[in-house]
Amino acid sequence: MTYDGSDGQPVRALENINFSMSQEDIVTVLGPSGCGKSTLLNIIAGFLSPTAGHVLIDGREITGPGQDRGMVFQHGALFEWLTVGENISFGPRMAGVEAQKCAEKVEELLGLVGLNGFRDTPIYNLSGGMQQRVALARCLANNPDVILMDEPLGALDALTREKMQTLVLKLWQETRKMVFVITHSVEEAIFLGSRLVVMAPRPGHIVKEFQLPFAAAGRDANPREIKSSREFIAVREEVLEMIWSMEEQLSPAGV
Amino acid sequence: MSEANVSKKRMFFLYRLWNTDGLAQRKTVTFGDPAAVQGGAIWGVVSVLVTALIWQFVSMAEIVSPLFWPSPEAVWTKFVVIATEGYKGFTLAEHLGISLYRVLAGFGLGCLFGIPVGLGMGLNKVIKGWMDPLIEFYRPVPPLAYVPLVIIWMGIGDSGKVLLLFLATFSIIVISARAGVASVAIEKIHAAYSLGASRWQILRHVILINALPEIFTGMRVAMGVCWGTLVAAEMVAATSGVGWMVLNASRYLNTDIVLMGVILMGVVGFTIDMCMRSLEKKLIPWKSKGRS
Known part of the structure; x- marks a missing residue:
């Protein structure tokens, strides 16, 4: 290069x-x-x-x-105008996955990254660590082969x-x-x-x-x-x- | 709850009365600390009252002729008279209504065209290249300067006034929308691409929403400028509107009407800005919270 x-x-x-x-x-x-x-x-x-x-x-x-290839960045890549759940379901929603399936996926991933109960919280109310949990969940929602961090x-x-x-x-x-x-x-x-x-x-x-x-x-x-x-x-x-x-x-x- | 607890609570309440601000009171250095200028709304009330008192006092002492310095009562009386009987064929509400219509029409059109052009300039080299010199050329020219041109081209109807206000809004909105596009963190764009979003989806769900805070700030500034340009716009051969009313009254040295019109414009402008501010808080709650 x-x-x-x-x-x-x-x-x-x-x-x-x-x-x-x-x-x-x-x-x-x-x-x-x-x-x-x-x-x-x-x-x-x-x-x-x-x-x-x-x-x-x-x-x-x-x-x-x-x-x-899912991406997780250090900072600034979450959509702060969306809630935790909406951030996580961004990929599936853009792909046109039906709402019911998106919601199930979100619940599953919230559990996986330890954010149960934070689905409707706005991003700007989360600490840095919790924001990175959202970033991980958001990237997993698309079921990528590789995760790049x-x-x-x-x-x-x-x-x-x-x-x-x-x-x-x-x-x-x-x-x-x-x-x-x-x-x-x-x-x-x-x-x-x-x-x-x-x-x-x-x-x-x-x-x-x-x-x-x-x-x-x-x-x-x-x-x-x-x-x-x-x-x-x-x-x-x-x-x-x-x-x-x-x-x-x-x-x-x-x- | 035990007796002792209750009295402790009372004690604490008394303590709070004395020390209204807790930690802030314990700060040893306040000059230069931005937190030290928080609050202070009470001084705003005081300043308005003192100004009104000085106004009243100067009129009562008759230091200046009432012809140039009408008393608060005279202005209030004129307000009531014009509100009920009207001024030169239109009631005050009609004057205000027509002015508001012009401002909102010019402002609305400015936003309608300004936002897409600004987004386009932020996203496309060719659009930026085309529009940049044109906007930068006309932007610094005060709207008053093209009033004659607007009369020549558009005649004396409402369209000329709306055009003036449109031009005032347009450049501000374009610049703010363009800045809004530029403010997007490249990580957000990259994240959206990696999540499989199409270009159109990225424009709609990331770039446009990300630019909203800047666009809204631009809209607030533009609304202020519009309201300020109104008088210039209503110099264009008008027969109605608050700006025209003030201009017309000044010709006959009706200083009380002029003053009333000026205060009215101030109050309306202030109210509009307050409305836009609360709208901003509702629509863009993430703005003041910092970017994540």
Whole structure:
């Protein structure tokens, strides 16, 4: 993926990104800012078309956005003029699904994300964590094959974030969907990812891929326990080491 | 409830009387704190009363001739007389009605055409390119400046006045609708595409609704400007309307009628804005709550 930068020089945003996901995967992507992880997500979502290469789902090439790939954004993507229920049923309603079926779907998803009784609440009366629950439910309402999350928990406070991580794992295990999560948090990346992809900038490329056991265990176990386990800490230190050495190469003077 | 509890409640009530504002009273720094200027409606009442008193006092002292400075009673009497007997063939209600009709017609047409044009400019490069110079050219010209042109083209009927008010509304609405489109977070658009919405559905369910707060603000501004342009519009060879009444009365130095007309226009304008504000709260409840 190459595009023209602000100074007219072509910028090589991504190079040699080569990987595949299967139904069982929850993939987290980690890397310093400017490593092209958002560009990668936008290409998979279909909002950008790559200058070279292609993305395939079930062998079909992606040419634009579609219902098979649900999106969860960090912030600002909910429709604040609609209630919780109307947000969740947005996809089915646009597709012309009958009201009765929409209502059933909404009730089912409200239960799944833990928002029972909030169907008629306006979005602006919800806390940040609850808004992200709505965003997750809204994307699930369309029954996508893949869920793409762009820093989904980045705007939440630390406590809410931990709770939401468990919810993400629960949804992943119950719906058996492919999940692709971009995050800034090393801990989150290791905890959520059954596979963790570490990317480096200039141009964006994959440096290392991990297969991790924590996501599979994370739903039922105590997240604090997992995160303080020796195995978890070992991976965390390794990843932090990589990220730090990248940062040092980028700005040797340090800040 | 126990006796002690009740007396505690009473104590608390007394305490509340003394400390009307709780936490706000405990703030040590208030200058520059926006919360410190909340409330204060009581001063509005005081200011109106004091102004009225000064008015009354100056008339009673006869510092200025009543010909130029009519007393509050004189203005009130004129109001009653014109409301019952009328002014130059029309009652006050008729003058007001015809003015309101002109404003609402001009304003309504301005919205009817302004909103789609503004949305179009926000969504399409070609439409933006076409309309931008035209609107930016005529927008800063005060409506009074094209009154002669409007007389030449439209004659002396109502259509000329409506056209003037239409022009005043149109540019404001176009600009606000365009800004409303620009204000949409790209995440909302992307989310809607990913949820399978078509372009038309995105326009209707996301872009248009998202632009409503800006459009409504524009409508409020435009309504104010319209009401303000009314006098200019009714200079166009009119024989009725509040603006015309004021202009006509000034020619005969009927200062009491002029003053009455001015106050009336102020009150009506204020009432319309209050109505629009409450409508805004009802239709766009999410506006003041911040964007999620």
